[in-house]
Amino acid sequence: MMKSPSLTIGIEEEYQIIDPETRELKSFITQFMESKAGAMEVKKGELKAGVKAELHASMVELGTPVCQSVAELKTALFAQRAAIHELAAQRGLQIAAASTHPFSHWLGQEISPFERYAKTVEDHQVIAQRMLIFGMHVHIGIEDRDFAIDCMNTVRYALPHILALTTSSPFWAGQFTGMKSYRSIIFEDMPRTGLPETFPSWAAFDRFVQRLINTGCIADGSKIWWDVRPHYAFPTLEFRVPDICTRAEEAVAVAALLQAVVAWMWNLRKHNMTFRTYRGDLIAENKWRALRDGLDGRMIDFGREEEVATRQLVRELLLLVDEEIDDLGSREEIEVIYRILEEGTSADRQKKVYLQHGGDANREEALRAVVDHLVRETAEGI
């Protein structure tokens, strides 16, 4: 018999390092990593792994420990944000959580001085240099590898819904893009991104990875960057589709929803049922709508074959996993999603701040106001 998934939960976040004077991104990762605090524990137990670099030197990545419950995750994520906030503040810098910076241009951004990033840039050229985007990855513990693949196949359906709840990248290089998640567009310029295809089994997935390794496409599984993937080292399904949530409690709520969805898939399976598997090109239609319109748009219910308001579809998803939410004891944290549905995401708030400060007519000042707003909201509650 298949072993029940542990449904442990963890979050990795990629933050922006901000210069408070100019509000531009600031390349500072090396200094962070060299500092004693950054390299190891900031405060006892709160930062297990220390800060990690990413492609651009103005990005800093941090991950929570593996948590047994959503309540534990919440504590860990808030502590993590407090720690990075503190680390930055000590150097007169600020931290923002949003998937793009409102105006810092990718041209002229420093690449982190490590060999692996030089290689990424050599391999992908201008595409890599443009990857000035910041993600959030949610890990859910699934020990049985065949179930991980099964779950990946079906859970693809819910990825646009999740993205719609997290959008935080409406601006790019000083321009209002008209999209809620422009990060999603940029990221798909890289190979091996977007929605994965389906696989009949772990063996088939493993064979796929081996094939790519054997033919020199990738060095290892870490170079597969799909919106959801079985993690190459941890026994988890890793969800990479969300934009990073500016508010920590929204990140926790979305992670809790993902945990409940995986639990639901498991319960269906136990009852000889499954969520239906839809074609990747159909799900991609919903992803396009999610990245463009966020919660304000409509997505397609492929069972009913009709367009439905995205807010309603997200509410339906919440109802579908209602029992699992109780089982997992995450109701309180998930309630935040109802507030997102009513008040919108970070992308909506960024747009509001931009317009309040004069919008296009007062562009530079309005964009700086958006950065200030992001910095404030990122630190909310820590």
Added chain:
Amino acid sequence: MTPAPSLRLGIEEEYQIIDPQTRNLRYIVTRTARDEQPVLRGHDGDTSLNAELTNSMCELAKPHISHVHELKAALIEQRQAVCALADERGLLMAAAGTHPFASWKQPDMPLHGRYEGVMAEMRVVAKRLLIFGMHVHVAIEDPAVAIDVMNVARYMLPHLLTLTTSSPFWAGRDTGLKSYRAILHENLPRSGVPHFFASPTEYRHYVDLLLKTHCIRSENDIWWDVRPHHEYSSLEFRVFDMMPTVDDAVGVAAVVQALVAWLVDLRSHNISFRTYPRSLIEENKWRAERYGLDGKLIDFGKEQQLAARTLVRELLRLVDPYVNKLGAHREVDHLYTVIEQGTSADRQRRVYQQHGGNANREEALRAVVDSLVAETMICR
């Protein structure tokens, strides 16, 4: 038994009309998505174009030509007409996947007619689409055969792309890629390598569902690298960058025709080229975009990487009997020169370097435009 497909050819091209003083992009000659009428697009929405040109461009897109040498004559005629159009206005003409330095952010840049009407839906993505592609139609009357060939022909799309790359520059910068146009195009929904369809019925259901749920306004809003064309009863290959010279374009069209002939013939012998997952084909497409002919592609049968040049030569060998049958040898032979000497992307980089490269950027970019104009306007 179904009658063999007619394999008639049609071709669509998109041209750049260049300001001789600044060398910047002034107009685009393309067809619009909605009514598929060719237009001349300026930033001011200028759609004036003489009726004669309109008709001939429409005609040439329709797959009605049996022999590539006829296609070549017709394409030369079309390019001459566009040249004349540019001449009359004191402008120049160029054919390449991107303009080396035109910036989509400049307010006076033309918008791409093909994506007109979806602007509101695609926002910044549509604005960035200052890109130019070539489409080749091959008539396959039986939809079951068309879908079957589409599934299989996906494998060869990267190989074909390597022969046509012509967009190494974008917005005044060397992107480090051979076909940056392909990257930009994939920002559109419903682009890139299509997914597998088990039958025309499944494809029909897909299209109907997208229509019913307002994802698309018509089948024309499906922009895959290869797609069935509903009105022309053809398979339309759209993976190519525009090529400056007629010989390059016609050579590629000839290979596409022979490729389809080969796949149809295999089918009639109960054999099929293997169907590979899209994710594997996309690995090759990425390599084609990035490295063009200079890279390696993966032979998924052998499961090993081989020089792209070797694999493209192998493809030409595989379709050779059909090239013979279709009487296209002269046109296809030209591609061996392309394989040896490189594509437009390679020539553009060379010109750029010869004129000082990054150190002398603006002048070097103008020199690249001049070289494209010279190669393109030779048809005059």
